Amino acid sequence: MQPITERRSTYFSDDRELLPSHEAIETEYKNRDAWGLLTSIDLHQSDPHIIRDADEIKRFVIELCDRIGMKRFGECTVVNFGEDDRVAGFSMTQLIETSLISGHFANATNTVYLDIFSCKCYDPGETAEFARRFFKANEYQLSIMFRR
Numbered sequence: 001m002q003p004i005t006e007r008r009s010t011y012f013s014d015d016r017e018l019l020p021s022h023e024a025i026e027t028e029y030k031n032r033d034a035w036g037l038l039t040s041i042d043l044h045q046s047d048p049h050i051i052r053d054a055d056e057i058k059r060f061v062i063e064l065c066d067r068i069g070m071k072r073f074g075e076c077t078v079v080n081f082g083e084d085d086r087v088a089g090f091s092m093t094q095l096i097e098t099s100l101i102s103g104h105f106a107n108a109t110n111t112v113y114l115d116i117f118s119c120k121c122y123d124p125g126e127t128a129e130f131a132r133r134f135f136k137a138n139e140y141q142l143s144i145m146f147r148r
Contacts, residue, residue, distance in 0.1 A: 043139075051090070072097075112137065
């Protein structure tokens, strides 16, 4: 296990073998005395039918929370808006007992921008792979940041 030396590390889907293991993330989380973990995932060339379906986005959030052991607080909010075609699409927020999951789904590029922030440690690599499979994205960019 190689320690994560940067405060923020970025990985790409074609470099999955470079992603730190869940054990390495947990160790680094403890060693840094982190208050929280932020994972930002950009999913490129996602399935346009899924990212334009509010019910599918809500289903994703429920399944994601179950996978990473997060307890949802209230209902998932999904709103479609954006006057500028470049940014138009659904935006999503889901409070979790340990913080927040949010996302924006850009129609013009079929790109999904997800942020998962929690003071409970979870596996960013598994989270990114699950999101890639769910939204049928061709690739992703994943950034990990420990918050203090």
